[in-house]
Amino acid sequence: MSGCEHPGLMPLEAALERLLQLAEAAPIREREILPLAAACGRVLAEPLVAELDLPPWPNSAMDGYALRLADWQDEPLRVSQRIFAGQAPAPLEPGTCARIFTGAPLPEGADCVEMQENAELLDDGRVRFLERLTAGQHVRPQGQETRQGETVLAAGTRLSPVELGLCATLGAAELSVVRRPRVAVLSTGDELVEPGQPLGPGQIYNSNRRLLCSWLEQLGCEVVDGGILPDDLALTRARLTELNAVDLIVSTGGVSVGEADFLGQVLREDGELALWKLAIKPGKPLTFGRYQGVPLLGLPGNPASTLVTFALLARPYLLRRLGVESVEPLRFPVPAGFAWSKPGSRREFLRARFEQGRALLYKNQSSGVLRGVAWADGLVEVREGRTLAEGELVDFIPLSELLV
Numbered sequence: 033m034s035g036c037e038h039p040g041l042m043p044l045e046a047a048l049e050r051l052l053q054l055a056e057a058a059p060i061r062e063r064e065i066l067p068l069a070a071a072c073g074r075v076l077a078e079p080l081v082a083e084l085d086l087p088p089w090p091n092s093a094m095d096g097y098a099l100r101l102a103d104w105q106d107e108p109l110r111v112s113q114r115i116f117a118g119q120a121p122a123p124l125e126p127g128t129c130a131r132i133f134t135g136a137p138l139p140e141g142a143d144c145v146e147m148q149e150n151a152e153l154l155d156d157g158r159v160r161f162l163e164r165l166t167a168g169q170h171v172r173p174q175g176q177e178t179r180q181g182e183t184v185l186a187a188g189t190r191l192s193p194v195e196l197g198l199c200a201t202l203g204a205a206e207l208s209v210v211r212r213p214r215v216a217v218l219s220t221g222d223e224l225v226e227p228g229q230p231l232g233p234g235q236i237y238n239s240n241r242r243l244l245c246s247w248l249e250q251l252g253c254e255v256v257d258g259g260i261l262p263d264d265l266a267l268t269r270a271r272l273t274e275l276n277a278v279d280l281i282v283s284t285g286g287v288s289v290g291e292a293d294f295l296g297q298v299l300r301e302d303g304e305l306a307l308w309k310l311a312i313k314p315g316k317p318l319t320f321g322r323y324q325g326v327p328l329l330g331l332p333g334n335p336a337s338t339l340v341t342f343a344l345l346a347r348p349y350l351l352r353r354l355g356v357e358s359v360e361p362l363r364f365p366v367p368a369g370f371a372w373s374k375p376g377s378r379r380e381f382l383r384a385r386f387e388q389g390r391a392l393l394y395k396n397q398s399s400g401v402l403r404g405v406a407w408a409d410g411l412v413e414v415r416e417g418r419t420l421a422e423g424e425l426v427d428f429i430p431l432s433e434l435l436v
């Protein structure tokens with residue numbers, strides 16, 4: 033244990049490992065068949081195996097002329113056929129070349145293509161090649177990209193427009209995907225009021241509900257909006273019972289050491305509850321519980337804490353339950369546009385923007401401030417015990433990748 037670790041606080045890696053184990057013990061296995069057009073954002077349930085070679089036949093990468101290299105002795109060649117994309121050419125007549133266009137199949141017998149810029153069409157209709165030719169030039173060989181029988185996408189791949197395009201190149205019209213996870217969102221806190229309602233004394237608008245419901249929808253979940261949980265034991269129990277058909281409950285608020293923690297009480301009494309204190313800032317308090325078999329992730333209520341814990345822990349947990357292998361956020365080093373002189377006992381996830389080659393921090397890093405996350409395009413990760421001079425490299429986690 034290094035001296036900078038905070039006794040009693042759980043390192044992020046340990047919490048993530050524990051959550052991923054819990055996720056693997058509760059995989060969502062049901063699948064459905066969807067047309068490509070409906071599969072964006074979903075998770076592939078079965079590997080995509082190529083049923084054909086790609087390209088299916090050798091073809092030209094250029095507009096120009098196809099020939100057999102051995103037929104070319106520096107003499108102009110007669111053009112024996114014209115081949116457009118979409119046509120099936122005849123075998124190449126020996127001693128001739130074929131006019132060919134990009135994407136058109138290479139005629140049998142041809143082994144190279146010269147682009148038209150390096151060829152001269154003579155008055156007698158023959159073609160003179162102006163540069164040295166090499167076998168295979170400008171030819172896209174059959175199977176160059178993919179061979180029939182190869183696994184192109186593994187089960188557990190999240191389908192973005194790119195993967196869907198790739199499926200289409202192989203002629204797949206429908207895919208077997210994991211069913212949408214059903215996730216309920218619960219907001220706790222008597223101070224919360226929904227936008228559209230007047231704000232009374234001591235009240236604030238509920239922002240976590242919108243943040244999480246929309247985020248979960250982006251992640252391909254079927255969202256059950258559990259609304260605001262009243263500070264009442266019987267109502268809390270009843271609300272949790274209503275949610276017995278979801279795959280996961282995500283709650284916010286009430287996980288620190290406050291007194292009106294009815295959710296915690298119900299889970300302790302009738303379910304199970306583990307309270308973790310994580311060595312991250314924001315996002316120290318986190319709970320994992322279960323009620324009538326339904327797992328519950330309790331995120332801290334401060335909106336920036338909700339965001340960070342959802343991004344770093346809840347999102348990976350959820351994706352792993354869908355069978356996704358790579359669930360951790362992308363991180364890459366960038367120069368710090370700030371200095372960090374006080375080493376922290378918790379790892380900081382600072383709201384930052386990457387500008388002119390360096391990461392700049394939002395002026396207010398309070399965990400109650402969501403505005404800084406909207407300003408930011410990423411989180412800077414300053415590890416426990418670390419100080420930074422301006423210009424030193426620090427890990428940057430882009431938010432854009434996490435929000436889908």
Ligand SMILES: Nc1nc2c(c(=O)[nH]1)N[C@H]1C(S)=C(S)[C@@H](COP(=O)(O)OP(=O)(O)OC[C@H]3O[C@@H](n4cnc5c(N)ncnc54)[C@H](O)[C@@H]3O)O[C@H]1N2
Pocket residue numbers: 219220221223224236237238239240241284285286287288289290314315316317331332333334335337399400
């Ligand atoms: N004595 C201690 N107090 C606190 C500790 C601690 O260790 N000892 N930890 C602090 C840290 S760190 C955090 S983070 C928060 C976590 O608080 P809870 O998860 O229990 O959340 P609440 O107390 O309910 O709310 C915190 C804060 O966030 C606002 N909030 C809650 N829900 C929403 C929502 N849906 N939309 C917008 N804002 C919300 C709430 O009004 C509070 O301001 O505890 C510290 N305290």
Ligand code: MOO
Pocket residue numbers: 312313314315316317332334336337399400
């Ligand atoms: O961990 Mo709390 O999220 O620092 O504000």
